Amino acid sequence: MNTMEIARKMVELCGQGRNEEALNTLFAQDMVSVEACEMPGAPARECRGLAAVKAKGEWWMANHEIHSANISGPWPHDDRFIVGFQYDVTHKPSGQRIKMDEAALYTVNNGKIVREEFFYDMGG
Amino acid sequence: MNTMEIARKMVELCGQGRNEEALNTLFAQDMVSVEACEMPGAPARECRGLAAVKAKGEWWMANHEIHSANISGPWPHDDRFIVGFQYDVTHKPSGQRIKMDEAALYTVNNGKIVREEFFYDMGG
Numbered sequence: 001m002n003t004m005e006i007a008r009k010m011v012e013l014c015g016q017g018r019n020e021e022a023l024n025t026l027f028a029q030d031m032v033s034v035e036a037c038e039m040p041g042a043p044a045r046e047c048r049g050l051a052a053v054k055a056k057g058e059w060w061m062a063n064h065e066i067h068s069a070n071i072s073g074p075w076p077h078d079d080r081f082i083v084g085f086q087y088d089v090t091h092k093p094s095g096q097r098i099k100m101d102e103a104a105l106y107t108v109n110n111g112k113i114v115r116e117e118f119f120y121d122m123g124g
Numbered sequence: 125m126n127t128m129e130i131a132r133k134m135v136e137l138c139g140q141g142r143n144e145e146a147l148n149t150l151f152a153q154d155m156v157s158v159e160a161c162e163m164p165g166a167p168a169r170e171c172r173g174l175a176a177v178k179a180k181g182e183w184w185m186a187n188h189e190i191h192s193a194n195i196s197g198p199w200p201h202d203d204r205f206i207v208g209f210q211y212d213v214t215h216k217p218s219g220q221r222i223k224m225d226e227a228a229l230y231t232v233n234n235g236k237i238v239r240e241e242f243f244y245d246m247g248g
Contacts (some may be wrong), residue, residue, distance in 0.1 A: 036202075
């Protein structure tokens, strides 16, 4: 698949809540995932390798109840693309309901996503 | 200004149609601006230097009538941020009315934006 095909598949799978399938099929084993900032209680800001990124996803799912999700894009540029994510979730440990609004920048190499970087502002 | 302050100012000025003021105050003289693809009749895909980028902006304004604009974001990550742009415009030479939907990735260095990259799909 070329970058735009990967990008469209990514949006399709995430829009259906099939995030783990996206990780298994579209990402490279040695991928790197980088958050915008360190978060208390969360995995490291930078995760290396598919296993670590899956563990981060499992941590996130265990700690958040999703009320609704909106995925927008993709917007491509050469071997990269951007996707928008908006989530209405309850953070289970605190019981606080929050609206998450972020953009993710993906980099593709040899037909797989090798890097994902999340852009957001925790300052609100 | 730090990256988030620059990002917020960028969104504020572009939201008010003050794009040239944004270029004059927030961007470095030797900035680089890169489109997602080459476009017929447009300036080069990659423009180097504030003067070339301003000329591209003037070309765009001369060739499009803006009916409405929506600017979203910014979403920051270290020294970069993403902004969303949606325009409802008429392409003056063809008379065709089009909805443009793109994301832009900005890179900041020493308090100025040094690189802007536009992400979009001309394939629709």
